[in-house]
Amino acid sequence: MKTYVSPTQRPDTETVVAIGSFDGVHLGHQALLAQLKAKGREHRVPTVVYTFDPPTRVLTQGVEFLSTLPEKLELLARYGIDETVAVPFTAEFASRPKEAFLDDLRALHPRAIVVGEDFHFGKGRAGGLGDLREVTHEVVSLPMHQLGGEDIKSTRIRAYLAAGDVEGAARLLGRHYDAQGVVVQGDRLGRTIGWPTANIRVPEGKALPLGVFAVVALTERGPNNVQRWHGMANVGFRPTVNGTERRFEVHLFDFDGDLYGEELDVKFFAHLRGEQKFSGLDELKAQLGRDAEAARVALRDVR
Numbered sequence: 001m002k003t004y005v006s007p008t009q010r011p012d013t014e015t016v017v018a019i020g021s022f023d024g025v026h027l028g029h030q031a032l033l034a035q036l037k038a039k040g041r042e043h044r045v046p047t048v049v050y051t052f053d054p055p056t057r058v059l060t061q062g063v064e065f066l067s068t069l070p071e072k073l074e075l076l077a078r079y080g081i082d083e084t085v086a087v088p089f090t091a092e093f094a095s096r097p098k099e100a101f102l103d104d105l106r107a108l109h110p111r112a113i114v115v116g117e118d119f120h121f122g123k124g125r126a127g128g129l130g131d132l133r134e135v136t137h138e139v140v141s142l143p144m145h146q147l148g149g150e151d152i153k154s155t156r157i158r159a160y161l162a163a164g165d166v167e168g169a170a171r172l173l174g175r176h177y178d179a180q181g182v183v184v185q186g187d188r189l190g191r192t193i194g195w196p197t198a199n200i201r202v203p204e205g206k207a208l209p210l211g212v213f214a215v216v217a218l219t220e221r222g223p224n225n226v227q228r229w230h231g232m233a234n235v236g237f238r239p240t241v242n243g244t245e246r247r248f249e250v251h252l253f254d255f256d257g258d259l260y261g262e263e264l265d266v267k268f269f270a271h272l273r274g275e276q277k278f279s280g281l282d283e284l285k286a287q288l289g290r291d292a293e294a295a296r297v298a299l300r301d302v303r
Contacts, residue, residue, distance in 0.1 A: 001077040003084045007050070007107040010083060015048045016040045017110040019119065021055035021154070024066035025075040027174045028116075028145035028152040033079050035140055036114045043111040046082040050108070052089035054205070055154070059089055064207035066154055066161075071180055098122025098131055105135045112138040147172060164211040166268040176216075176267040179208060181248065183259040193285040195292075197234070197249035198259050200266065208235045208248060214270040214295035216302060217250055219262050229255050230302065232295040233266060236275035251288075253296065270298040 004010050016039040022029050033049075040047040053069045067075065069086060076084055085108070087093065101121045105113070113132050119141070121127040132139045145152045152172045160168035161177065169177045179202050186199030198217075202208065215233045220226050229252040237246055250266055272294050278284040 001073065001081055001084060003073060003086060005085070005087060007085050007104045010048075010085065010108070012109070014043070014045045014109045014111050015083070016043055016045055016112045016114070017048045017050055017105065017108050018114040019050045019105075019121075020116065021057070022049065022051050022067075022072060022076070023055040023057075023154040024157055024173060025072060025079070026066075026152055026154065026157060026172050027147060030079060030174060031145050032114055032116065032142055033076075033081065035142060037080060039112045039114060039138075039140065040082070045111055047080075048083045048085060048108055048110075049076055049081050050085045050087070050105070053086045054089055056089055056094070057154075058205065059091065059094060063155075063158060064205050066157060066177075066207055068180070068203050068206060071178075095123050098127030101127060102131060102135055105132070110136045112136060112140060114140045114142070117141040117143050158207055161207050161209040164209045164213075164271045164274060166209055166213060166271055169209075170268075176269055177209075178265055178267040179206060179248070180263060180265045181206075182263050183261065185260065186247075186249070193281050193288075195251050195285065195288045197251045198264060200248045200250060200264055202248060208246070209268060209271070210236050211274045212272045212291050213268050214272060214298035215250060216267045216269060216299065217252055218265045218267070219259070221262070229253060230296065230299045231255075232272065232291050233268070234275070251292070253292070269302065270295075272298070 016036060018032055018036040036047050055065050057063045058065050073084060098121055113136050129139055129141055157169045157172050166177055181200040181202035183198045184201045213233045215231050216228060217231055218226055218228045231250050231252040233250045235248050272291055
């Protein structure tokens with residue numbers, strides 16, 4: 001998938017375009033992408049996703065994001081999109097008049113535009129669906145996608161994650177929520193009690209559920225060599241040792257090696273418990289043994 005940071009970077013050819021933040025690329029986004037691909041086949045032109053980095057609400061409301069830009073691009077490529085225009089979403093960009101945004105779209109020569117029915121753009125959200133018809137005659141607007149009567153939107157997924165409900169988040173995403181990050185040096189406390197962990201650094205602002213979880217971790221250890229381990233993760237402040245900053249630590253079952261500097265993709269499968277403060281390391285060690293047993297049970301059918 002080709003990626004640009006401005007519409008003017010791509011070739012001067014016709015396209016079909018979907019617009020949105022696509023934070024998490026959840027089931028609602030996937031329905032929109034399916035419509036975009038159908039329009040691409042109909043008009044025989046490339047499919048283009050026009051998106052924002054970071055997602056608009058990260059800047060305007062200060063929320064955490066579900067997908068980093070690399071994670072989002074990976075997902076869009078997985079769903080078969082030809083090109084992505086990921087524009088930097090800054091305060092200056094947000095203050096542009098709707099006419100400037102329409103000029104961006106004209107540079108993409110869209111035969112059709114696909115958006116959600118509540119899509120607005122430009123300073124003060126002044127632009128709407130009617131304005132898009134100044135750029136192309138075919139504007140497809142999709143209603144809010146639902147699952148079991150529940151609106152599928154990034155706000156709901158963030159709420160599930162904040163409650164530690166990774167199963168609820170997975171239901172709306174259509175896949176297990178994941179976080180990608182680099183393994184960095186920790187304080188090696190886990191090693192002293194028989195539970196070594198990989199300390200994972202994720203980008204600032206990435207939404208993470210708090211608690212202890214059954215997870216599957218993947219890392220690419222060479223061309224065509226993706227390795228995968230079952231394990232358990234703790235996301236929290238480590239109150240037993242008076243921690244003051246959020247940590248994301250993963251213990252991999254049956255693994256003995258060095259992961260420093262490698263990137264892990266950790267997929268959250270099940271919530272095991274909330275974060276607790278224990279009387280000491282012996283009590284913590286005993287609980288970790290119970291957590292590991294529970295995680296193995298939760299992952300027993302996962303390959």
